[in-house]
Structure formats: structure tokens, C-alpha cells
Amino acid sequence: MVTHSRLWLSGVAGLAALAAAANDAIITSDTYFYGQSPAVYPSPEMTGGAEWAAAYEKAKALVAQMSLEEKVNVTGGVDLGTGCSGSVPPNKRLNFPGMCVSDASNGLRNTDLVNAYPAGIHVGSSWNKDLARRRGAAMGGEFRRKGVNVLLGPVVGPAWRVARGGRNWEAFSADSYLSGSLAAQTIQGVQSEGVQTSLKHYIANEQELNRNPGVDEAQAVSSNIDDKTMHEVYLWPFQDGVRAGTSNIMCSYQRINNSYGCANSKTLNGILKTELGFQGFVMSDWDAQHAGVATALAGMDMVMPSGSKFWGSHLIEAVRNGSVPESRVTDMATRILTAWYQFGQDTKFPKPGIGMPYDVRQPHETVEGRDPQDRSTLLEGAIEGYVLVKNTNETLPLRSPRVISLFGYSARSADSSSPGPGDMLIYLWRYGMTPVGLDSALAGLIKSPGSRLPDIAINGTMMGGGGSGGTTPAVFVSPYDALSVRAAQDDTALYHDFGTPKPAVVGGSEACIVFGNAWAAEGYDRPRLSDNFTDTLVNTVAGQCSKTIVVLHNAGPRLVDGFVDHPNVTAILFSHLPGRESGTSLVKLLYGEASPSGKLSYTVARQESDYGHLLKPDEPAGRFKKFPQSDFTEGVYLDYKYFDKHNVSPRYEFGFGLSYTTFHLANLSIQRVQGGNSGEWPLGAIVPGGPADLFHDIALVAVEVRNTGNVAGAEVPQLYVGIPGGPAKQLRGFDKPFLQPGEVRTVQFRLTRRDLSTWDTAAQKWRLQRGQYAIHVGTSSRDLPLQGTLTI
Ligand code: BGC
Helix, strand or coil, X not given: CECCCHHHHHCHHHHHHHHHHHHCCCCCCHHHHCCCCCCECCCCCCCCHHHHHHHHHHHHHHHHCCCHHHHHHHHECXXXXXXXXXXXXXXXXXXXXXXXXXXCECECCCCCCCCCCCCHHHHHHHCCHHHHHHHHHHHHHHHHHCXXXXXXXXXXXXXCCCCCCCCHHHECCCCHHHHHHHHHHHHHHHHCCCCEEEEEEECCCCCCCCCCCCHHHCCCCEEEXXXXXXXXXXXXXXXXXXXXXXXXXXXXXXXXXXXXXCCCCHHHHHHHHHHCCCCCEEEECXXXXXXXXXXXXXXXXXXXXXXXXXXXXXXXXXXXXXXXXXXXXXHHHHHHHHHHHHCXXXXXXXXXXXXXXXXXXXXXXXXXXXXXXXXXXXXXXXXXXXXXXXXXXXXXXXXXXXXXXXXXCCCXXXXXXXXXXXXXXXXXXXXXXXXXXXXXXXXXXXXXXCCCCCCCCXXXXXXCCECCCCCCCCCCCCHHHHHHHHHHHHCCEEEEECCCCCCCCCCCCCEEEEEEEECCECCCCCCCCCCHHHHHHHHHHHXXXXXXXXXXXXXXXXXXXXXXXXXXXEEEEECCCCHHHHHHHHHHHHCCCCCCCCCCCCCECCCHHHHHHHCCCCCCCHHHCCCCEEECXXXXXCHHHHHHHCXXXXXXXXXXXXXXCCEEEEEEEEEECCCCCCCCCCCCCEECCEEHHHHCEEEEEEEEEEECXXXXXXXXXXXXXXXXXXXXCEEEEECCCEECCCCEEEEEEEEEHHHHCEEECCCCEEECXXXXXXEEEECECCECCEEEEEEC
């Protein structure tokens, strides 16, 4: 039976009711919250469906031969000592070799001879679907060669609700549409190599603070979301991922409407397995399971890293005593093994975990060698994710200057003898600290007198963030390395001072480059969005050098108002997290061998307070101290939608980025697609992702893009739609043509039924309203010169 609580349906009113209770006695039992997340049972069994049919039949045949114990074994992780983040045990009797599942979405963690790929934020800012797919395929090949069956990524949750969120950088963007498009490409890329993806963290996993229970005896934070916001914002990119065929989804640590992510029958049985018709399996985040029977009945299918605490023998007992029907366990095993067959892992796959063990004295080669294509993907991926936001006085590109001076702690590779903040976290992970233990340790650290959370990686340049998404590449080129090589070619004298907080600039420097960074890692949220140390460094150099170029590696928004108006700060490059080819890509851009083409995938404010209540994580408070609450009262208005609604002008808006050339957009055309269902409601059968016709085209929009400048480059035309009753504009299309000087290309955006619909909470369906839809096309969310109307 499906019940709808007041909170679920009335959204913000329900949240207000919760807040009104805030003066009463401290809540000590979670029975207080019963009903806030509707109960949806039983868990839907997989049905196969067109794309999964053959694999499903094979899995059913295999599972039919299994005893209850054997089925349960497939559902729980074991530690095989392989170095994989988690392992499914083998079944020798049935020739099932088990599976290795490993982190993460920016490259393979915790092993040797692998690459660090541009991180999620970097891919998001490249707005390039083709590159996202190629990056996925390159990572997939690498994971396969190491015997990793499941890549634990990509990340679309967090959705960047909290500007200081510690894990935003692992995800692509603060916009659900952009995030979903790039996640779908990534999934298809990875899975094309026969490696499964685990789209994570489902769902509304927006802050690191109190993400797990156990910190000061509190439960994990609850993300309290109304039904409309859930569908239109948080579910959106997961829906794209299900449609793209992700084999599995990772349920998240925190609670959703006060029910744990991996025990939430509404989000798992209801939304994922019923509404979206998801045919894959649900894997727990590490130690995110807090109950046995409840998680089984709510629709979780696999527990990591260990099955023994709540499942294993307990699940067998639960089946024997009737608490869990055996059919549920059969469905878990069938879903897991269908995915295994679906990607050919029964025939063409290396032994699980074969290349993973990490031993510096005896590096493990990958089983098949490397793919030379990966090099260009790594380099192009790095180049396209930089965003140039300021470039005055003809500062960039550089033209063989005679003298350049370099400054800042972030220009060189980290010194391995002095571990920095990222290394500390990676170290804790590698040596077995559980995520819960890590969170408590960090909480203790935060509270100890005088301690400061790391906000910059002072020990060296940053090519990625920290925690389970951190990577340790075998090969890495730092900005300083690459600049030294280039300077030698040009006979440029390169001076540097990387240590002095207030350095002196050598006279005659034609350009000065200051390197800084903004660090973030899993386990805690960022303490601030800028730091005085780096701002002072920039201002000190700018005081002595008329062309000061600021290169910031940033794991999330980094404010620049501390120096942006200094007349000598003539160029600013958000360099995000480029991965292995950090230095090489930077030199190509600084010297104009490539024109910058990235666009911000999030909003950069002028000051922290401009983000309003979306700046910081919610803290445990008052009556709900033991059950921290995070009320998503802003509804669908995140990032640029929030700035638009509250009339706050950003420093650099979502979608903004400069180039070395210029573009002109013209000839907007808007056309209704004739034929098919044009009614208010989708009528199609449920396929993975939702009703089939939710993805049918309703309108086509086209625009001409012309390179009007002197050098080749790529532009990102962006389409925003004003849906009646919704935010003034929402991204609903983008492309990235690369154009020679003078070249012109027509790009077309397809608007599907979903793109134009809103979630109707009463009908529990997507509704295509009748009315006028504003169409805006341009090159950023605030530079939209082409306007039109679509009538539905
Ligand atoms: C993280 C996941 C990660 C897992 C395995 C968890 O703490 O939240 O993103 O995949 O650990 O390392």
C-alpha cells in the first residue's frame, strides 16, 4: 500500500510544522518521525525488459541453482585482501568468480600504474558530452584491465545544494540538467568497456556534516524534501542515469524525510524501482546499512563492505522466520547477476581484482597494457574544463615573454615527505578507517581548540580532491614542470618564489603567475570559499606586477572579490581539478595553443552571504539535536535559479566563460514536433527511466553559431526554458561546436516532454502544461540575446 504523509505532499508546509515543534523537549526516538517518508511495499521484482532480457534469463537460470545461503552470499561484501574497495565472494561450485568493486569516478583509487582523470567539476565545466563519454570509456578500460567489475561512480548527488559542500567537486554541476547529461554519457562510456557503473549517492546527499550517525550520538542528518523538488531537481540526473542503463545505484548515508537512504522504501521501492522501472541493483554506501530486515524490504540489494553485520547469517534467519520473503533475496541475487551477465563479465573479464594489490616494490602491470587513445582524452579533458573569467590588457595568451615570475604554494607537485590534507585522508582510507570512524575523527579535530579545517592544499598543486574520490596517478605533470619546459623552448627567464607569503617581484617581469587553490575532501564541508593567505599573496604580487595572472585550482566555487578589482590582476583562470595532465593543459591555454572553452557549471558569488541559507551545511540544533534536520525550503531554486529569484547579481554567472576568439549567435528557430502524444500526460509504458514517451521530442530549437574572431575555438550555446509557473529559466539544452575563424554551424536542441514538464504531486505524474514557454538562447545564463516563445 502507498501512503502519502503530509510532509511528502504539502512540502514546505510540512517542514514549517516540523520547525514549529522546535521549542519542545528533545526528540530521543525516531518514532516521532514515522510516516514522513511514505511506506512503499513490497519491493518490485525485476522483470527484465527489452535491453536486459537475455542477461536476465541467464541470471534466473543461475540463481535457480542456488541455495538460500548461496543467494545471500552474492548480496554481501567480504574482505578478500585484494585492495578493492569491496568484494563479492566467489561461488566455486557454480563457477561464479565474484566481483571487485572500486572507487571512484575520477580514476581508480588505491593502486599503482593508473591515471588521474579530470574530476567531476572539471568535466562539468567542459560542457562536452563527447569528451565525457570518451573519459568514461578510458576509465572503464583501465578498471577492466585491473579486474574491477564495478566503478563506484559517477556522482550526481550531491547536487551542489550547499555551496561549501565537501564533495561537490566529485559531481559535475549545480544544475540537474547538465549533471544528468554528463552522467549519462559517462555511464555509457564506462559500460561500453564492460565495466558496471554505480551511480551515487542516491539521494539528496548534500552535506558532509552529520552524513553518518554516531557523531555526538546523533543520527545522520535528514534531507527534508517535498515531492516536486525531489523529482524536478534531485531525481533528475538519477533518472538520466537509469535511462542510460547504469547497472547499479548506491544508496546514500543520510536520511531522506527522516528515513535512512538505504532503508527508505519510498525512494528505493517507490521512486527508483517502480516509477523509474530500474532493473539493476541497489548497493549500499560503505557502512550505510543500519538495519537488516528494513533494508531488505525497502529494496536494497547489496551491502558493502561487509554482509556480516546485518545480513549474511541474519538474512538467512530472517527468511527462515518469515521476516523477509525468500523471493526478495532471489530478486536481489537475480538483479546482481543480471548486471554481471549484461556486461559480459561472465566470459571476457579478468579475474576480479587481479591488478589491484598495491606494492611499490613490485608494481602490478595491468593485464592488457594501455590504450594510447587515453592520452589524448586525458589532455583534451583537462584543457576543456578550465574557465577563463577575466582577461584584460591583452594579458593572455602569452607571446614568448622574456621574463615570467611564478608564485604560490600551488605551482609544484606536493612534497611527499610532508603530507598535506588530502594525503592524510587518503592515508586514513587506505589503512582501513571506516567512513563512520573518519567522520567522528574529523568532528573531534574540528572541535579541538585552535584547529582549523584545511581550506587550501598548502603542500602543493591540486589536481583532484580528497577522500574516496582521490586519485594517485603514476604519471603527473605539475604546472611548474610544464612551464619550465615551455620557458626553455622560448628562451624565457623563469623566476620563482613558491615559499614567501609576501614575495618580492623581480623587476622586468612581463607577466606574473600566482598559483593558489581551494581544497575540499570527503568527510567535511569547506570552512570558507576563499582564504586570506592566497588573497594576500595575489594582492602582494599584483602590487608589483602589471600583468598578474591568477591560476586557482578549485574544488568548488572560489570567491575572487578579495582581488578581482585590482587593476593589475589582469587574468583569472579557474583551473578546477584537471587530473594527470594539469601542467601540460595549462601551458597550452596560457600560450594560446588552445583557446579556453570551459563555462562555469555553478555560480560564483561576490560574497559568501549571497548564497543565503544555501552557503553552509545544516547543524544539529535545538529539539532535533540528536536527529539533525536539513529542510530544503528553497524548493527547486538552487544555484542560478536562487540568484535569479532573489535578484542577487553574481560575480560570475552559471554558464559564463571567456575565449580567445569571439562568437555570434543568430537565427533562432523554434518548431513543434508533429505527431505522437501531444496531451498533458505521458501515456507510455514504464521503461528504465520512466514512461517511454516522457523522452519523446516535443519541440526542436535551432541556432546558428559563428566564430567571428581570429583563432579557432569552441563555444557552448545554451538553451534555457521558462516553464509556466517555474523558475524564470532552466537549462534545457547545450552543445559545443568547435569552429575555425569565420566558420558557422547550426546546432539543434531537442526538447523532450520531460524537459518541458513539471511534476504534478496530486497526479504523481509529469505534466505538460498548456501555455507559453519562454525560450532563451545565448552563451551564459545571463547573456541570452536570442529570445522566443514556444506555445504548447
Ligand atoms: C563513499 C563512497 C565510496 C565508498 C567506498 C564511502 O564513504 O561515500 O563514495 O564509494 O566509501 O570507498
